Amino acid sequence: MNKSGKNISQAIIKRLPRYYRFLGELKAEGVERISSGELSGMMNATASQIRQDLNNFGGFGQQGYGYNVDYLYEEIGKILHINTSHKMVMIGAGNLGSAICGYKSFPRYGFNIIAVFDIDPKKIGTYVHGIQVHSMDELEDFLEEHGVEIVIVAIPTDNAAGVMKRLEKTHIKGVWNFAHIDYDMPEGIVMESVHLSESLMILNYKIANAEGAGRK
Amino acid sequence: MNKSGKNISQAIIKRLPRYYRFLGELKAEGVERISSGELSGMMNATASQIRQDLNNFGGFGQQGYGYNVDYLYEEIGKILHINTSHKMVMIGAGNLGSAICGYKSFPRYGFNIIAVFDIDPKKIGTYVHGIQVHSMDELEDFLEEHGVEIVIVAIPTDNAAGVMKRLEKTHIKGVWNFAHIDYDMPEGIVMESVHLSESLMILNYKIANAEGAGRK
DNA sequence: TAGATTGTTAATCGATTAACAATC
DNA sequence: TAGATTGTTAATCGATTAACAATC
Numbered sequence: 001m002n003k004s005g006k007n008i009s010q011a012i013i014k015r016l017p018r019y020y021r022f023l024g025e026l027k028a029e030g031v032e033r034i035s036s037g038e039l040s041g042m043m044n045a046t047a048s049q050i051r052q053d054l055n056n057f058g059g060f061g062q063q064g065y066g067y068n069v070d071y072l073y074e075e076i077g078k079i080l081h082i083n084t085s086h087k088m089v090m091i092g093a094g095n096l097g098s099a100i101c102g103y104k105s106f107p108r109y110g111f112n113i114i115a116v117f118d119i120d121p122k123k124i125g126t127y128v129h130g131i132q133v134h135s136m137d138e139l140e141d142f143l144e145e146h147g148v149e150i151v152i153v154a155i156p157t158d159n160a161a162g163v164m165k166r167l168e169k170t171h172i173k174g175v176w177n178f179a180h181i182d183y184d185m186p187e188g189i190v191m192e193s194v195h196l197s198e199s200l201m202i203l204n205y206k207i208a209n210a211e212g213a214g215r216k
Numbered sequence: 217m218n219k220s221g222k223n224i225s226q227a228i229i230k231r232l233p234r235y236y237r238f239l240g241e242l243k244a245e246g247v248e249r250i251s252s253g254e255l256s257g258m259m260n261a262t263a264s265q266i267r268q269d270l271n272n273f274g275g276f277g278q279q280g281y282g283y284n285v286d287y288l289y290e291e292i293g294k295i296l297h298i299n300t301s302h303k304m305v306m307i308g309a310g311n312l313g314s315a316i317c318g319y320k321s322f323p324r325y326g327f328n329i330i331a332v333f334d335i336d337p338k339k340i341g342t343y344v345h346g347i348q349v350h351s352m353d354e355l356e357d358f359l360e361e362h363g364v365e366i367v368i369v370a371i372p373t374d375n376a377a378g379v380m381k382r383l384e385k386t387h388i389k390g391v392w393n394f395a396h397i398d399y400d401m402p403e404g405i406v407m408e409s410v411h412l413s414e415s416l417m418i419l420n421y422k423i424a425n426a427e428g429a430g431r432k
Numbered sequence: 433t434a435g436a437t438t439g440t441t442a443a444t445c446g447a448t449t450a451a452c453a454a455t456c
Numbered sequence: 457t458a459g460a461t462t463g464t465t466a467a468t469c470g471a472t473t474a475a476c477a478a479t480c
Contacts, residue, residue, distance in 0.1 A: 011447065013421055017414035021396065035461060044398075047461095048449050055463060063462040064456045080417045081424040095318040095345075099311035105413060129311075150419065174423045176416060180237065182260075190426055192419035194412065197321060198233035200392060201296045203366065203408035205229055207390045208297040210406050227471065251437060263437095264473050271439060279438040280480045 012053050016080055018043070019053070023073040035066035085110045088150040088176075089142065091163060093118040093126075093133050096178055097154035102129040113152070115142060119159070143170050154178040228269050232296055234259070235269070239289040251282035301326045304366040304392075305358065307379060309334040309342075309349050312394055313370035318345040329368070331358060335375070359386050370394040 022043055026034060036047040043050070054060050054067075060075050061067045077083055090097050093116050101113055116133045118124065123133045134142060142148070151172050153163060160179035167175060168186050175185060177193040185191045238259055242250060252263040259266070270276055270288075273295050277283045293299055306313050309332050317329055332349045334340065339349045350358060358364070367388050369379060376395035383391060384402050391401060393409040401407045 008425070009447070013418055014414075016421065017411070017417040020417070021414070037461080044400075046449060048451090049447090051462065052448080052464085059463065061462050062456060063454070064460045066461065080421050082417065082420070086420065095315035099315035100412070102311040103412070106416075109413070109417075111416060149423070173426070174419050176419050184260075188426065190419060190422040192415055192422065194410065194415050195233070196316070196319070196410065197325070198230075198237070199408055199410050200322075200327060201233040201236070201298065201325075202229055203390050203392050203406060204298070204302065205232065205296050206406040206408065207365070209224070210389070210404065225471070253437080262473060264475090265471090267438065268440085268472080275439065277438050278480060279478070280436045282437065 008056055012056060015045075015053060016076060019050075020073065020076045020080060020082070023069055023076065026069045027073050031069050033066050033068055034072075036061070038066075082109050085112060086150055087146060087148045088113045088152060089115045089117060089148050090128075090131070090152045090154060091117045091136075091139070092152075092154035092178075093120070093123045093128050094154065094156075097152070098128045100152060100154065100178075101131055111150075114146060114148070117142075139166065140170055143172055148172055150174045150176055152176045152178070157181055224272055228272060231261075231269060232292060235266075236289065236292045236296060236298070239285055239292065242285045243289050247285050249282050249284055250288075252277070254282075299326050301328060302366055303362060303364045304329045304368060305364050306332045306344075306347070306368045306370060307334075307352075307355070308332075308368075308370035308394075309336070309339045309344050310370065310372075313368070314344045316368060316370065316394075317347055327366075330362060330364070333358075355382065356386060359388055364388055366390045366392055368392045368394070373397055 022039065023034075036050045039045075039050055040047040051061070054072075057079050058075065060072050088111060090101055090113050097116065097118075101116060106113070113131055116128050116131050117136050117139050118133050119136050121135075124135045126133050143151070149172060151167055151174075153160065153167075153175055155163060157180045160177075160181040161183065163179075164175070164181070164183040164185070168189060172189060175189060175191040177183070177191055178196070180195060180197065182193070183191065238255065239250075252266045255261075255266055256263040267277070270283075274291065276288050276291050304327060306317055306329050313332065313334075317332060322329070329347055332344050332347050333352050333355050334349050335352050337351075340351045342349050359367070365388060367383055367390075369376065369383075369391055371379060373396045376393075376397040377399065379395075380391070380397070380399040380401070384405060388405060391399075391405065391407040393399070393407055394412070396411060396413065398409070399407065
């Protein structure tokens with residue numbers, strides 16, 4: 001899990017994928033080694049924070065040398081459990097659900113959406129980016145049968161709580177939620193939400209309160 | 217701006233839209249007043265934090281009574297500058313861009329996407345959820361002419377840096393970015409990013425390291 | 433008035449940054 | 457070896473929580 005069994009803070013977890021992205025870019029550019037100081041310049045973070053963060057998981061660097069890019073990329077990938085296969089299904093064949101089904105880079109990281117579910121009878125049996133749309137009636141059986149790990153929820157708010165209630169009784173491990181809802185999943189099921197409209201509101205706040213927003 | 221001109225932390229800003237959402241729900245249910253204690257129960261936050269957060273912007277409550285739901289909803293809406301009209305354009309007529317153009321709730325909050333831009337000549341002149349697709353050649357002129365405030369960027373990573381470079385020379389106020397890129401915008405342009413794949417990686421990490429993930 | 437609950441100050445907790453000894 | 461840079465401990469900073477006087 002991590003170096004000493006100690007708990008990793010949310011703040012650190014959120015930074016891990018960003019480290020992974022930057023290291024991936026360095027790797028692609030053929031950079032062999034990097035110091036925390038150099039990374040800090042690229043990432044708008046202190047070198048100290050980078051070293052602290054990484055040391056929660058292990059001593060990946062070498063004094064006097066820095067970090068080997070390929071190795072560190074690999075190790076963070078392991079921490080994030082990337083490149084092991086993850087079975088997912090999408091609930092909701094609307095605009096957003098379809099768009100996510102079309103994400104080209106997901107399979108590359110081992111994230112495979114193997115089915116879509118929708119309540120609209122007209123959509124059932126059709127295909128979304130090559131993935132078949134099933135009836136919501138089949139949901140629980142399908143999840144069980146295929147050992148689905150992650151369910152993506154991309155449906156309107158009104159139906160969200162009902163779907164969550166169904167999901168909490170299944171053996172899935174995580175919900176990736178795009179509905180405008182908070183929901184307390186039971187222990188054993190993790191939920192990560194993307195609240196798009198909240199993100200837009202934050203942007204809006206920042207625009208209104210930007211340095212010098214009053215001037216000009 | 218805020219009560220005393222003091223700086224509002226990122227942590228607080230991120231919570232504001234969530235308060236707004238919960239208050240909107242209470243309002244819809246016809247709840248008239250709520251105490252920080254009750255809200256705290258609903259929102260998984262301490263009553264103390266709620267009162268602290270709100271008091272950065274003003275004394276919206278009343279001792280012995282709590283907060284009037286309608287009034288507080290209204291006030292947070294003002295803080296977030298919701299319900300004033302915001303002109304936006306979308307860059308990228310792909311799956312994600314189209315999906316966001318189809319978001320029904322945006323116009324309700326004053327967010328209006330008035331044009332889409334794409335590099336694909338085949339898409340130019342077509343419509344995405346009723347919004348016309350323009351050539352990228354017209355971008356700068358269009359932004360200037362219509363006084364566009366926010367640009368949504370939903371394009372592949374490869375093209376993102378080039379587009380950001382063009383945007384930083386315009387008079388827009390904010391970028392809502394879905395591309396897998398970080399970019400330092402000049403002062404006066406705010407950027408808020410939604411990194412979907414990072415969110416999925418975080419979910420993945422949490423699943424792997426969930427309490428009892430090792431057991432069963 | 434008495435009870436409730438805010439607004440706000442003080443205490444605590446946690447996360448970030450700085451410093452430096454260890455070591456490649 | 458000397459120089460560089462990590463890993464890690466200590467210091468600082470900021471955010472959260474607790475406490476309570478103010479007041480409706």
